[in-house]
Amino acid sequence: MPDLTHPTPVCTVDAILFRIFNAELQVALIRRPSDARVYANTLALPGGFVHVNSDQNLHDTLLRNLKAKVGLHPAYIAKLEFEGNHCRDPEGWSITCPYLCLVDHSAPCRPHVIWQSVSSFLGETTAVSLPFDHQQLIQKAFQRLYHRAKYSTEPNYFFTSPFTLSELQAVYEIVLGKPLHKKNFRDRIEESMSVKETGQSKIVKRSRAKLYTHTYPLKPHFFSRVLQGAHD
Numbered sequence: 001m002p003d004l005t006h007p008t009p010v011c012t013v014d015a016i017l018f019r020i021f022n023a024e025l026q027v028a029l030i031r032r033p034s035d036a037r038v039y040a041n042t043l044a045l046p047g048g049f050v051h052v053n054s055d056q057n058l059h060d061t062l063l064r065n066l067k068a069k070v071g072l073h074p075a076y077i078a079k080l081e082f083e084g085n086h087c088r089d090p091e092g093w094s095i096t097c098p099y100l101c102l103v104d105h106s107a108p109c110r111p112h113v114i115w116q117s118v119s120s121f122l123g124e125t126t127a128v129s130l131p132f133d134h135q136q137l138i139q140k141a142f143q144r145l146y147h148r149a150k151y152s153t154e155p156n157y158f159f160t161s162p163f164t165l166s167e168l169q170a171v172y173e174i175v176l177g178k179p180l181h182k183k184n185f186r187d188r189i190e191e192s193m194s195v196k197e198t199g200q201s202k203i204v205k206r207s208r209a210k211l212y213t214h215t216y217p218l219k220p221h222f223f224s225r226v227l228q229g230a231h232d
Contacts, residue, residue, distance in 0.1 A: 014047035016141035039131035074101035076157030162211035179230040192221035
């Protein structure tokens with residue numbers, strides 16, 4: 001028989017939405033309502049409770065909350081490891097399913113969304129104090145993205161519109177925090193067959209650069225070898 005003397009833990013999802021804007025990796029935050037049960041009026045990751053009577057699964061919970069609170073649908077979603085304990089919520093035991101979400105910086109979102117530099121949350125202290133364990137969730141999502149960027153095409157999903165290979169390489173360099181070897185990068189992307197030419201081009205620094213888009217179905221490709229830095 002189940003133990004009915006203890007309340008059921010609170011179950012939520014949290015979205016760690018990353019984008020690249022102005023050569024910076026940013027994360028989306030929203031302000032909690034003034035009547036929130038805890039941490040009222042503080043900046044936090046967008047997320048919310050599981051609606052057991054209407055959500056068919058956690059993916060539904062995530063998309064419902066993102067639509068209502070952020071107003072966008074991520075280009076890429078990856079479920080991270082569950083977090084749960086008795087101290088992450090001041091009111092007691094809670095469990096959350098965090099999701100890494102990548103979005104194109106041009107994707108429209110609600111005007112109240114605040115995009116903050118991810119670097120602000122990678123140290124032990126931060127100028128912006130986040131509730132619950134949200135700083136740790138941002139760190140966890142970043143580490144996943146950082147390591148995947150070394151050997152997979154996961155960062156490709158920062159683009160939804162056509163891009164040049166130089167623009168794509170710049171995204172990987174921003175995530176990894178270092179310049180990459182140009183030929184090695186292009187060899188890995190060509191090997192992955194994750195992008196294809198659109199037949200169009202644009203002028204970049206007085207030269208014409210080819211435009212690329214994703215191949216379908218969309219799924220990350222894992223390189224045979226990790227990407228090399230320009231000075232490796």
